[in-house]
Amino acid sequence: MLNAAKALGYRPNALARSLTKRNSHLIGVVLGYMDNTFYTQVLKLLSQRLQSEGYHLMLFLSDPGDVDNVLHQILQYRVAGILLASATLSSDLANECEAIGIPVVLFNRSVRGMPTNTVTSDNYKGGRLVGKFLADCGHTRIAYIAGAPDSSTNKERQAGFLEALAEHGLKCFAYAEGNYQFEGATRAARDLFSGKRKNARPDAVFVANDHMALAVMDVLRFELSLKVPEDVSVIGYDNVTQAAWPTYDLTTVEQRASPMVQASVDILLDQIKNPRLQHNHVVIPGDLIVRGSTRKIPS
Amino acid sequence: MLNAAKALGYRPNALARSLTKRNSHLIGVVLGYMDNTFYTQVLKLLSQRLQSEGYHLMLFLSDPGDVDNVLHQILQYRVAGILLASATLSSDLANECEAIGIPVVLFNRSVRGMPTNTVTSDNYKGGRLVGKFLADCGHTRIAYIAGAPDSSTNKERQAGFLEALAEHGLKCFAYAEGNYQFEGATRAARDLFSGKRKNARPDAVFVANDHMALAVMDVLRFELSLKVPEDVSVIGYDNVTQAAWPTYDLTTVEQRASPMVQASVDILLDQIKNPRLQHNHVVIPGDLIVRGSTRKIPS
DNA sequence: ATGAAAGCGCTAACAC
DNA sequence: GTGTTAGCGCTTTCAT
Secondary structure, three states: OOHHHHHHHOOOOOHHHHHHHOOEEEEEEEOOOOHHHHHHHHHOOOOOOOOOOOOOEEEEOOHHHHHHHHHHHHHHHHOOEEEEEEEOOOOHHHHHHHHHHOOEEOOOOOOOOOEEEEEEHHHHHHHHHHHHHHHHOOOOEEEEEOOOOOOOHHHHHHHHHHHHHHHHHOOOOOEEEEOOHHHHHHHHHHHHHHHHHHHHHEEEEEEEHHHHHHHHHHHHHHHOOOOOOOEEEEEEOOOOHHHHHOOOOOOOEEEOOOHHHHHHHHHHHHHHHOOOOOOEEEEEEEEEEEOOOOOOOOO | OOHHHHHHHOOOOOOHHHHHHHHOEEEEEOOOOOOOOHHHHHHHHHHHHHHHOOOOEEEEEHHHHHHHHHHHHHHHHHOOOEEEEOOOOHHHHHHHHHEEEEOEEOOOOOOOOOEEEEEEOOOOHHHHHHHHHHHHHOOOOOOEEEEOOOOOOHHHHHHHHHHHHEEEEEEEOOOOOOOHHHHHHHHHHHHOOOOOOOOOOEEEEEEEEHHHHHHHHHHHHHOOOOOOOOOOEEEEOOOHHHHHHHOOOOEEEOOOOHHHHHHHHHHHHHHHOOOOOOEOOOEEOOOOOOOOOOOOOOO
16 A cells, blocks of 8 residues: 555655644754854754754754844744754744744854743853963963854853953953954954064963864964964864864863754754743853863963 | 734745645755865855745755665655755666656766766866876875765766876875775875885875865874975865865865856756756866975976 | 635544 | 545635
8 A cells, every 4th residue: 555655656745744734844943154163063963863853954044134034934934943053033033933832942142031942051151161271371461362242152251251360360461353253363363463572462362262263373373483382372162173183282162062952952842842931041061171272381 | 915914923834835836945955974164165055045046945964875765855845956965866766856857966976877967076187187286296106095985076086186197107106095084084094104114105195085185184294293295295175165274285176166056056946947858967177276285396 | 906716735523 | 444524825717
């Protein structure tokens, strides 16, 4: 019977089924950017997990300003849930999703008062770890290269970092913005380090993510002939694959994609099955991974 | 009127529309692997282009053996077209798509006798460029680290490479397989270079893609303390972003994602509008990009 | 022009 | 259990 159907070339129509069952088994995923390899890792895990749960992934790469527009398109497909990574939506739209009963999770971004779930790493704590570590290493001129200044990840990492410095009687020695872009970080590194004599330049720099930290190391070493970590310690955030490569050997704070994705999908599937009013806010801790890009200054 | 509808929270149902119009405006994209950043670039371009054409992207990451399974799921959503990147399907399924009238393009892979469109770079020519260049540089012990041995990209690059070598009276000095994996390439590099005295080891190596070439350079420099290019020239394929980073400064053959994606989407949209029997086979040329990882031997 | 009816391919509800 | 019917939300056709 089933074989007969198959022989006749029968293929159930998922669209029609979605229409009657009122569940498309589609998950809308919008990515703010993909240059950072952390997100390609996320995408891979997400795809695998959704696949194994019988859900399918509609992917949208979207500029920050364009998210709401993209969301409207997603909603027309009657997606069962939405995941926004490195992106946020207007509270209007969040409320709309809430009203329709479509669960949404903000991945790696959290916004106060937004009626959504959030899954993030412990950015504040991570920032603290970095500040404490650099101070403990004996650094005194510690700089910060920020990501996108308004992003929650940047704000929290920065806040934790500054606070830890303050507890050691230190202030941030220099500041620049890289906007989470490779080129932005390149410029920021030049600003902070070029043409400065030894005591006028930072002896350590915390870069808000690994993607930028790699760019910073390249500028330091190849443009400015500064040694890492002898002349300047550098430390990143995310623990992307490349951070472990010997060329970089970058000290960093891990952001564990796997449990983060796990939690996100769990929330989504759970709320698809039993609609809730409650929202979850999952925070996944991550350790400091000490590698060779930082040094301890003998006291 | 439209405003009234909007005020009432009306939202057209794309699923229902797809059902009647018999066009879901969905494109199924299956990626064989994403470790290679070339494919994240492809994905980005693909997403942008499809978005601007009013199409939407269903993404599947699939192991080579699982493609057919995944394809069946895709077909149930009545996708308007399918793009397989770094993956192939069984000819049974290709015929089935053909019969249903769903256009499919094989991206960066070509299989003889498959009733599909293909879009690739000129891998054979690229291989030739590499072989000729290395020979012209005066290298005599030239090795090859292969990608997945059965993939069309690998076979063509290798064929062109060997042929160019032959024309210069050279044979391939050593061979290993990296399977397009980072770890595979790491092992391959160890096999070919470790514990060998100068004249027993290659003085140049062509690695079948950049992703692996980066791994090879790391092993050479950090594990084996060999200098690139002084001790060995290395050359990759793809011209991914990282190849241009000063740490690597890798000589490579460019594979131009943008025109390749362009052509793929053009084909898909064209064949969605006017179903054809004819299949296209687009080959995008790419130049050799000479950087600092290769040297000319004084004669 | 505006409106009613039929149908896309499926599932759920109700019959028999 | 097997069969029939209604309806998911839309578009297209045909009537008014």
